[in-house]
Every structure is written in structure tokens, then in C-alpha cells.
Amino acid sequence: MKKLTKQEVEHIAHLARVEMPAGKLDYYAEELSAVLKYVEKLNEVDTKDAEPKAHAADLASVFREDAERSLSENERAGAVKAIVSRFPFVQKNFARVKSVFSKER
């Protein structure tokens, strides 16, 4: 069976964009490996003739008119205010973020 190493967990955590304290790597390696071991029981199932299924809904593609939904001036201002008020860091009506590239990296 597949047992994840500390290094693999560190890599997965980084891909998932979560900072993982070094002291927790063993714990998650155990936990994740246990679940992976459990799901391996699917290998008992013969799926030669089975199609993969992504969704239980019988859906066709759903399209709508590519039309602007108009809001009144007031509604628009209200919506902007509501959204901007949730930004952790604001500059005018924009969310401010740290630089994407840093010198140290």
C-alpha cells in the first residue's frame, strides 16, 4: 500500500497552499495514508466496462443569453460597497494584495 512520506506531505501542503508546521508532517502522513489505504478497496471492483461518471444530474449544457444584467445606479453602488467592505486590505475600491514576486525568492 501507498504510505506517504513527510516530504510528500510537505509537497502536497505546498501545492494546496497551506503552511504546514514541520511538527505536523508526521501526523498528516499517518492520517492521509490511512484514508488512501481505505480507498484502495476500490481495486477489488471490476470497472473494465464502466464509464466514469462526474455528476448525478442529467444535465445538458446550460447556456443563457450573454446579456448584461442591469442594475440601477443605487443598486450598483450598494453592491460595490458591500463587496469592498469585505476586503481585508482596501485601496479605493480595490482589494490590495502583496506583490506577486518578491526579491527574496
Added chain:
Amino acid sequence: MSSNLTLKEIKNNIQKGDTAPSELASFYLARIKDRDGEIHSYLHVAEDAQDKAQKADIKAGGEYGPLFGIPYAVKDNILVKDMPCTAASKILENHTAVYNASVIEKLSDEGAIVLGKTNMDEFAMGSSTENSAFGATKNPHDTSRVPGGSSGGSAAAVAAGLAPFALGSDTGGSIRQPAAFCGVVGFKPTYGAVSRYGLIAMASSLDQIGPITNTVEDAKTVFNFILGKDEMDSTSMDLGEYGREKSPKDLKIGIPEEYFGDGLDPKVKKRVLEAVEVYRKMGAQVKEISMPHALYSLAVYYIIMPSEASSNLARYDGVKYGLHVADYETQDLLDMYLKVRGQGFGPEALRRVMLGTYILSAGYYDAYYIKAQKVRNLIEEDFTRAFEDVDVIISPTTPTPAFKSGEKTQDPLQMYLSDIYTVSANLAGLPCVSVPVGEVEESGSKLPAGMQIFAPRKKDHFLLDVAEWYEKEVNGVK
């Protein structure tokens, strides 16, 4: 006033002028104040419920529907405008919703009043409501035990008489399992029957909103007002016409052997089979069936759900809303993502996000994800085949009654196994309702047990009729 009135009884009281909506609101607000310290079913109590109810008082006397003036509780992953909405996660600790979920709009249009937001496992990930970042909820039948999860706050609130009804969400059993543990009715509609617009997404191909109520009749009432196609959710749909198709005499019930095997508590099994016997006495035919892939459902679920969850939870990045860390603590954008998400997500959310990330990564995608999707198809085919022969399928909702708080928190896999019977309905998109079938004795406590009834897709109304036949036969017609 009694705390276990059905919605119909409450409506009658309002209609007759015996109870004003504002009295109703103050009754429940007072009960919450009095009892919820122990249960902790609410994360947020809506203090404005009283004002809204007073406005309803003025309108009372006119023509109105069955939910007019009735207060209700909402799981904290469903958006109610200007109310806190945390999904029980630290990453959304101070977040308030910008808009109403479609279900909330619909219930507001009927005059129902939000009492508050209920506790849950973080991002609906869990089966005990112990994964809440804001403290666990207790089972009202025995406060040393869990209420189930992830809609544990909603189920406990209804069971403790702290709300006449509640909304929950069900991705792998999160409405039905806590309903069974708390002795109330929990209904997961057909996938798409109720709009998910405004529900914080966990696994989008599995999530569904539904009611938690005291009776099946109440579940019908609430369901009738939240169902239907919504242009804001492109997976939503109308169920179509329903004529009363059958009576108990021509009902065919399937009993799948796989759901009654090893791991099922014999006391729970006994209660469920007694309930099946009630149907048989009403004239229904009962036959044993086999669903060969049923017990693979949980393994499929633990591949598909974390995969979808890991992408849905990518949006919590500390940029647009939610938890953030001070500027001076981070050196660049990536560093900020890592810190916000590392500090904001609890252990179960982290587990699932990482599991999903791993499963979807290059080299593992086919082995895990595609394999799971194929078995998902086989599980659905099992149901399709079974429904050629029977009208509904009955199984236990859970393998055991409510377990002790802390009993499974150290062993996630044991915790996952409490959903072993419920996840298949989500994978196949079927409607499924959990109905209380009496109590079992467990180390001196009397604990509720539940049966779940499955029906074919879009047969939600029929399913609820079938459930109601049992309820009326056992409780007498109210």
C-alpha cells in the same frame, strides 16, 4: 406554548389569533437563551427576529401561507444577508453575508423569519459537529453524546425545541445522520431539486440543501417552498408533476442485504426492521434485494468529495474576504496564501484539501479519481436496477446510535464510517429521508434510531408520502 408543535399546529394557532408571530419569536429566543448554553446549537442568534415578527403581527389576519410568521434556524453555511456566515471556520470568523441564498429568499417571501445560524462541522466536513472552530454541539437526548453532523446544530435545535424547523445541507449524509442521532426528520432532496445558490460549496456534485423537521408532514411543507429551478444554479431543475401514484397496499419495498450486515448495531437493526414490519402490515410487499457495490460508496466518496472540496476551498485566500494576516507578517502573495490558509483551516479541512490535492495531482488522477467515477456509475446502476423491481429502498440511516463526544475524534476513519449508509444517495443524486423509528438503549441512555428511505430521482413527493404513511400509522394522525 409547547416547543414541539408541528408547523401545521403553529399555523393554526397564528390563524386563530391564539399566537402572534412576535410571541412565537420571543418564545423561541427565550428558549435559546435558557437551553442553548448547554446544547450550543446556535453560532449566531438573530436579535432582529423579534422586530421582524412584530412587523408580521400587523399583517396577521390577512391571507398567508403555512410558513407565515414562523421562525426557523439556518445552518451556518447558507447565506443570510447581513448575518454572520462562518461555515464554522476560523477562516470566515468575522464574515457577514453579502446576499441571501435562494432558499432564504423563498422562505422570506413566505414570511418565515430567521432565528439564527446553527453550528456545524467546519465547511460541513464531519459527522459529529465536533469539527466546529467555535465549540462542539451536544445531543439533546444525552449531552455526553454528539448530535451527529455536519448539520448537528440544525438537528439539535429542532430536537431541543429551539426552532420549529431548520435548514441543513447534505453532501454525504449531513442532514440525515444528525436527524437520526437527534430523533427528528431529515430530508435530502434529489440533487438539483433545491437551488444551491448561496450555499457555501463543499463538494458541488453532491451538496444539497434540505429541511430538518419534527415530522414528515413538516418536511413536505418546507420542501414545497424551497424547491424548483433557479436561474442562479444551473444544476437546479423542476421535479415535474406528481399525482398520488400509490397507496401502502401496492407499495414494494426493497431491503438491501448489504445495509444490514456487519457493523450494524443489532438494536438499531431491530428498530428498522420493526418499521419495515409496519409497512408490511399496511399491505406493502417487502423483498430482499442486493446492491453489490453499496459498500464501496464510502471509498468512492472519500475520493470524489475531497477532490471537489480542495478546488472549492481554493477561494479562501485572504484577498477578498475572511481571515487575513497583518501585512508585516508576510513577504509576498504566496506567503500570504500559505499563512492565511494554514492558520484558517482546521484539521479536517486541511486533511480533505490535501487529500484532494494529492488525488488530483499528476500520476494519481487516473488511479484514484477516474476509478472512483467509474465505481460511482456502478453504484448508480445498482439503484437503477433495484428500482425496476421496487418503489423504495429502506435501510438504517446510521450503523449505531449517537456516539460519545470525543469517541472518534482521534480516528478520522472511524468517524467517516458513520456515514457508510448515507453517502450512496448523494453519489447517485437520489432523494432520501431519515425518519425516527423509536429509541434504543445504550449504557443507560435512551437514544433515537433512524431509518432512511430512498426513492428514484425526482420522486421526492412520492418518497415523502411513503415516509408519512409510516409516521401516521405509528403516531396516529395528528
